[in-house]
Amino acid sequence: MEHSDSSMDPVLHQSKKLDSDTETPEGSDEVNDSPIEEVRLTVPITDDPTLPCLTFRTWVLGILACIFLAFLNQFFGYRQNVLSLTSISAQIVVLPLGKLMAASLPEKTLKIPATNWSFSLNPGPFNLKEHVLTTIFANSGSNTVYAVIIITIVKAFYGGQLHPLAAMLLAQSTHVTTRTQPCRYCPLWAQGGPSRL
Incomplete structure (x- = not known):
């Protein structure tokens, strides 16, 4: 022993x-x-304010991840065995893409015409804040819109065709009215309603 x-x-x-x-x-x-x-x-418990967060890479990767997840989840939603992709799958894919963009993009600063705003294509290494924000972007596209089922039923079973504008308004209105509270959009309701006037 x-x-x-x-x-x-x-x-x-x-x-x-x-x-x-x-x-x-x-x-x-x-x-x-x-x-x-x-x-x-x-995981540090303090924030590093020197890290850039809303960078060109964040917007490009975040919007692409949102579009990609929204398309795939809606596309695979029609299967008998529904395949659902979460934002974690986008989080795994985005990390090497962000590091690749950090290694390959030039450190060029672009100025937006008619404004005083400018941004850098590559402000430094791909960091934690950019990765988290890209995941938040992707998460916003990972849920399906339930009103698409109505549009599909009208087309498949009733032989009708909704105008694209009507279909978009239906999807947007059902998504907004059933998912969120009205007080988020109307500050008057958040303060107690019209009775406070």
Whole structure:
């Protein structure tokens, strides 16, 4: 039977050292109380305001991921066994694409005509904030619109054809009225309704 000394174990010694590095003072407002050690060691609890977030890469990858997920989920929604893709699949695909864009795009600054605004095509390495925002973009396209079923039924079973504008208004109106609260759109309702006038 071997006797192992825990002070000689390099992995255990490193883990103790890392735990002591992540400790915060007692009176500090920034307490990292995650029970999972890997989360405590890898996810910072503070924000780095120097990281760019709404970059050219974020908008391009986010909009493409949103369109891609919306198309695939709607396309595969007609199957007997529905195949659903979540934003995690886009999150996995977007990371190497973002790193590829960071490596290949030039560091050129473009100025928007007739404004004082300008942006860089490549402001630096692809970072965590860009990745999270791209995932949020993709998540907004991962849900299907339920009114598309109405449009499909009218076309498949009743032989009718809805005008594209009417179909779009139907989809938009049912999506807005059934999914969100009216107080989000009307500040008057958020403050207690017309009785406050």
